[in-house]
Amino acid sequence: MILYLVGLNREVFGSSVLSQSGIARGLLRAKALVCFTALIAACSTISQYDQTAYLQAVNTKVDALALMDKAVEPYSNHRNDVAAFQIELEKTYEYERGRPLNRDTIMQWDILRDPTRDL
Numbered sequence: 001m002i003l004y005l006v007g008l009n010r011e012v013f014g015s016s017v018l019s020q021s022g023i024a025r026g027l028l029r030a031k032a033l034v035c036f037t038a039l040i041a042a043c044s045t046i047s048q049y050d051q052t053a054y055l056q057a058v059n060t061k062v063d064a065l066a067l068m069d070k071a072v073e074p075y076s077n078h079r080n081d082v083a084a085f086q087i088e089l090e091k092t093y094e095y096e097r098g099r100p101l102n103r104d105t106i107m108q109w110d111i112l113r114d115p116t117r118d119l
Helices: 002-006 020-042 051-072 075-097 103-113
Strands: none
Touching: 051 075, 075 103
16 A cells, blocks of 8 residues: 555566656655545534433433323323423524534434424
8 A cells, every 4th residue: 555655666677666657656646545535524413422422312311201201190290301401402502503503413402492382
């Protein structure tokens, strides 16, 4: 691989010789590879991993499941629990909205927050 990038080539007679055009082509390839890698790294289309967002999502899931376990009883018995959960859901949503490149995650939270959905 390094030989390819530097541009080493062997002449027909078998001796190793660095040619000026081989070195120039190798350096050009190396520069192109570095530029391409930097371009790909700079063009991120999704948000980076965030420990706080992960913890909030996990906590929201656990709280939602615990609240759903109470669904066998009348709603009026747990009205305050539901209100507290909705506040926590809104806090998590607002945190996610503040993160850059997070459109897909926000769309998922929109589904969870929508009272007309069957969730």
